[in-house]
Amino acid sequence: xxxxxxxxxxxxxxxxxxxxxxxxxxxxxxxxxxxxxxxxxxxxxxxxxxxxxxxxxxxxxxxxxxxxxxxxxxxxxxxxxxxxxxxxxxxxxxxxxxxxxxxxxxx
Numbered sequence: 568x569x570x571x572x573x574x575x576x577x578x579x580x581x582x583x584x585x586x587x588x589x590x591x592x593x594x595x596x597x598x599x600x601x602x603x604x605x606x607x608x609x610x611x612x613x614x615x616x617x618x619x620x621x622x623x624x625x626x627x628x629x630x631x632x633x634x635x636x637x638x639x640x641x642x643x644x645x646x647x648x649x650x651x652x653x654x655x656x657x658x659x660x661x662x663x664x665x666x667x668x669x670x671x672x673x674x
Contacts, residue, residue, distance in 0.1 A: 624639075642663050
């Protein structure tokens with residue numbers, strides 16, 4: 568790839584990225600009511616995506632059970648328990664990840 572092609576590729580990717588960030592603010596400005604389907608997606612899509620990510624993370628553990636699966640499920644339980652106690656998603660994810668890494672390192 569030549570230097571002008573690389574510059575054009577970076578420019579197009581940057582333009583597309585910025586457009587997707589600013590377009591919702593232009594379309595859904597404070598002048599008009601936000602459509603119902605957008606409110607529905609905003610309310611129901613994040614939990615659905617989180618559920619899909621959890622299933623994706625544990626699929627190999629379920630298909631090929633072993634000692635590592637036990638460590639992963641224990642770290643997941645730590646994450647869920649800490650979230651319910653502290654109600655802080657970032658803290659729960661960080662501590663759960665650290666628990667898994669620590670357990671894998673120890674065993």
